[in-house]
Amino acid sequence: MIDLNQLIIKDLHVEIDGKEILKGIDLTVSEKETHALMGPNGNGKSTLLATIMGHPKYKVTQGSITYGGQDVLAMEVDERSRAGLFLAMQYPQEISGVTNSDFLRSAINARLEKPISLFQFIKEMEGTIKELEMKPDLAHRFLNEGFSGGEKKRNEIVQMKMLKPSFAMLDEIDSGLDVDALKIVANALVKMQKESKMGMLVVSHYERFYQLLKPTHAHVLIDGRIIVSGGLDLVSKIDREGYDWLIQQYGVKPTIENKKKPVFSLGSCAASKQGK
Amino acid sequence: MESLKLDKSERIEIRQDRSFQISIDSENEVTLSLAIAAGVRCSLFVECLRAKAVHLCLEGQSESMTTLLFWNRCDTAMMFHDEVHLYRNAVLNLSYGELAQGDFRRKAALHLDEEGASLTLRTATLSQSEKNYQINCIHHARHTRSEMKNYFVLLEGGSCRMEAVGKIEKGAGQSQSHQVSRGLTFDQQQRAVILPQLLIDENDVEASHATTLGQIDEEQMYYLQSRGLTRKEAMQLITTGYLLPVAEAIEDERLRQRCQDEIEMKVNESCSM
Numbered sequence: 001m002i003d004l005n006q007l008i009i010k011d012l013h014v015e016i017d018g019k020e021i022l023k024g025i026d027l028t029v030s031e032k033e034t035h036a037l038m039g040p041n042g043n044g045k046s047t048l049l050a051t052i053m054g055h056p057k058y059k060v061t062q063g064s065i066t067y068g069g070q071d072v073l074a075m076e077v078d079e080r081s082r083a084g085l086f087l088a089m090q091y092p093q094e095i096s097g098v099t100n101s102d103f104l105r106s107a108i109n110a111r112l113e114k115p116i117s118l119f120q121f122i123k124e125m126e127g128t129i130k131e132l133e134m135k136p137d138l139a140h141r142f143l144n145e146g147f148s149g150g151e152k153k154r155n156e157i158v159q160m161k162m163l164k165p166s167f168a169m170l171d172e173i174d175s176g177l178d179v180d181a182l183k184i185v186a187n188a189l190v191k192m193q194k195e196s197k198m199g200m201l202v203v204s205h206y207e208r209f210y211q212l213l214k215p216t217h218a219h220v221l222i223d224g225r226i227i228v229s230g231g232l233d234l235v236s237k238i239d240r241e242g243y244d245w246l247i248q249q250y251g252v253k254p255t256i257e258n259k260k261k262p263v264f265s266l267g268s269c270a271a272s273k274q275g276k
Numbered sequence: 277m278e279s280l281k282l283d284k285s286e287r288i289e290i291r292q293d294r295s296f297q298i299s300i301d302s303e304n305e306v307t308l309s310l311a312i313a314a315g316v317r318c319s320l321f322v323e324c325l326r327a328k329a330v331h332l333c334l335e336g337q338s339e340s341m342t343t344l345l346f347w348n349r350c351d352t353a354m355m356f357h358d359e360v361h362l363y364r365n366a367v368l369n370l371s372y373g374e375l376a377q378g379d380f381r382r383k384a385a386l387h388l389d390e391e392g393a394s395l396t397l398r399t400a401t402l403s404q405s406e407k408n409y410q411i412n413c414i415h416h417a418r419h420t421r422s423e424m425k426n427y428f429v430l431l432e433g434g435s436c437r438m439e440a441v442g443k444i445e446k447g448a449g450q451s452q453s454h455q456v457s458r459g460l461t462f463d464q465q466q467r468a469v470i471l472p473q474l475l476i477d478e479n480d481v482e483a484s485h486a487t488t489l490g491q492i493d494e495e496q497m498y499y500l501q502s503r504g505l506t507r508k509e510a511m512q513l514i515t516t517g518y519l520l521p522v523a524e525a526i527e528d529e530r531l532r533q534r535c536q537d538e539i540e541m542k543v544n545e546s547c548s549m
Contacts, residue, residue, distance in 0.1 A: 077498060097516070097520050097521050106509060110503075110505055
């Protein structure tokens with residue numbers, strides 16, 4: 001029998017601007033499983049999640065991704081979402097003029113035959129906002145505009161709860177959250193998973209977050225390959241000892257992340273030209 | 277809400293707190309003079325259905341608070357000429373909703389005549405023809421404040437030119453003049469010219485301008501699509517977001533909803549490519 005919520009990745013190679021980032025990933029996530037994805041920065045964790053979601057920047061050169069037997073790579077980004085995939089992003093976009101509630105209602109309606117009633121929507125939205133302990137005016141604020149880092153991350157989880165995906169990916173959703181917020185988010189995730197068959201693929205650097213989520217599997221991604229897999233004990237070992245032992249044991253060279261210089265432009269200003 | 281039909285020039289004195297709607301429908305040029313008495317709060321919705329040209333003169337006496345949304349519904353070429361005077365501590369929240377199909381030219385002279393006067397201007401323009409704004413915001417007195425927020429969406433065949441001047445005259449110290457312009461275009465052929473100017477003749481003031489102009493951000497599209505919206509739905513939502521906030525100036529809920537529906541409808545019609 002086909003597990004309708006099983007994600008299968010085979011020999012996945014991905015490049016960006018002609019540079020190969022993922023060099024052959026094999027990974028299977030079944031329903032109700034939680035997989036922790038670890039590894040030094042710049043070695044392909046976010047690339048893997050974004051490729052599964054379908055970010056246009058990443059080009060798949062080899063391999064396959066299927067979800068419940070469907071060819072994910074043949075789908076548009078929005079089709080993947082409607083098929084049940086969700087990515088809580090590391091850097092959620094700010095969209096001015098679009099309120100959270102208008103956006104979420106459109107997103108919910110996109111996956112329904114008959115639009116959700118306003119009453120039902122407001123009830124669910126209010127409940128979710130309360131559960132994640134966000135300010136009640138969230139619904140009427142513009143999507144992520146002027147949100148603090150922590151608010152943006154929590155808003156990703158609000159969206160996730162409302163959209164009820166069957167497979168969720170979290171990209172460093174815990175960064176920017178304080179200890180209390182981390183617990184609120186983790187509890188919400190654990191509760192969601194209990195209520196559904198949702199599988200999860202989680203990128204985080206913090207053992208604390210993993211201890212709350214209790215992953216069933218853990219993988220370490222270095223230089224575009226999964227070099228070792230294990231369970232929660234692997235997470236704890238990495239928390240204590242870092243990645244050096246792995247790098248030595250497996251003889252891999254991690255990609256050293258180039259710190260990108262932020263794009264910064266003062267532009268030109270009439271006043272400064274005249275002032276010279 | 278009271279409503280008023282206007283087919284010729286008229287002067288309206290507002291002496292007590294009021295909220296009303298004025299519809300201009302005339303074959304000629306129309307001058308609408310609005311005199312808002314001291315201390316009065318009023319909320320106005322002015323729609324132009326038909327006219328050769330419209331002159332809007334508004335005087336806000338001391339401590340008055342006015343919200344005015346001017347909604348152009350003329351699909352023929354139009355010329356607007358506005359003159360505003362704000363006196364001591366008068367506050368004006370002025371919005372222009374420009375979604376009509378015709379060419380259009382608007383000249384506005386907005387005077388902050390006395391201390392404490394404050395003006396917020398918001399424009400929302402959906403252009404599939406030629407739209408031309410010339411806005412002058414002149415600070416004559418100390419402690420005056422102006423803020424302009426201009427939002428454009430340029431459709432195929434649309435162009436836009438905006439000259440927005442913030443002028444702080446000598447003697448108008450401690451004043452603030454700010455402006456932000458954001459333009460959204462759908463292809464690289466489109467013409468949009470935004471010329472922000474700050475003419476400052478006094479020390480100890482605050483002034484700023486910011487302009488962005490470009491096509492829809494692909495990262496924003498990806499974000500919305502990753503939540504299940506199709507490309508078309510995502511595009512419509514982002515585009516609507518440029519224009520929708522202009523309707524927030526309307527207090528009356530039903531009227532506000534009507535304007536918002538109109539914006540959504542026009543955007544959805546034109547973003548169906």
